[in-house]
Amino acid sequence: MKIFEKQSNLIDYISKLKAEGKKIGFVPTMGALHQGHLSLIKQSNAFAENMVTVSSIFVNPTQFNDKKDFEKYPITLDADLEQLMHGNCAIVFLPTVEEIYPKGFENKENVDLGFIGTTLDAAHRPGHFEGVIQVVKILLDIVGPDFLFLGQKDFQQCMVIKKLVEHFNFSTEVIICPTKREESGLAMSSRNMRLTQNERAIAANLYKVMNAIKSDFSSLKPQEWKSKQLEKLQEIPEITTEYLEIVNGATLEPINDWHDAKSAVILIAAKIGQVRLIDNLIIY
Ligand code: AMP
Helix, strand or coil, X not given: CEEECCHHHHHHHHHHHHHCCCEEEEEEECCCCCHHHHHHHHHXXXXXXXXXXXXXXXXXXXXXXXXXHHHCCCCCHXXXXXXXXXXXXXXXXXXXXXXXXXXXXXXXXXXXXXXXXXXXXXXXXXCHHHHHHHHHXXXXXXXXXXXXXXXXXXXXXXXXXXXHHHHCCCCCEEEEECCCECCCXXXXXXXXXXXXXXXXXXXXXHHHHHHHHHXXXXXXXXXXXHHHHXXXXXXXXXXXXXXXXXXXXXXXXXXXXXXXXXXXXXXXXXXXXXXXXXXXXXXX
16 A cells, blocks of 8 residues: 655656556545445445555545534544555555645635535535535545545535536546445444444434434425424434435425425434534435
């Protein structure tokens, strides 16, 4: 496994690989790796015979609207590198903040996100997606991947990054990979490391309320389900729900009837103590 800290060295190395006819699969991460991240590496490796998988570990300061969340973001670099090596990741990019932002944080890209830039996490985490766009644009410019592997766990982020790829005409295909879950149903997340065992068990309720909707969705209208499941969550004192919405999977607009959309998705965000978690489930 090759590790690069300088973008110029990585760019040179990748251009040699491309000249040899290799395809580049890219898995950007913020580290504190778990099986969800590793499943993306696996899918990239398996996607094509001549694929070389590049992963990056960079905790991007500009996408944290909450300073405490940034300061407490788990860092487990040695364990991450070990996991990437065992997961047959060929290349790891480990830049410093100065390497990514030599001129500071000011230069933000202007990508028109429309409604998806105003709803759900965009509304609850002001500036978050602007920071995501800023860093992903820089990383795509450096890595120039043929394929970009993202997790469905961050449903809205996938939509935002697809818009970014279109906006800048990157010749990169975005591949969305399924969410890896604990046995309890809890979506794997680096932030789960900050939960106690008891809090992890409580956090599994986020999946449970979504799964209850999915398994019997046609018995109630979407907005009736929303009220019912929000009440269920309110009964659990350790959970503070930020939103639970049932939306059109193509637009993120809330739906009132099941036949209103070709695809319906439940999205949820909640805090367990100080830790904010998000999850989603595609109903159809
Ligand atoms: P992060 O390190 O949280 O920024 O995530 C890096 C990538 O891993 C993103 O594309 C995430 O959507 C993806 N990811 C995070 N958690 C999971 C999971 N439980 N299953 C699959 N992919 C995930």
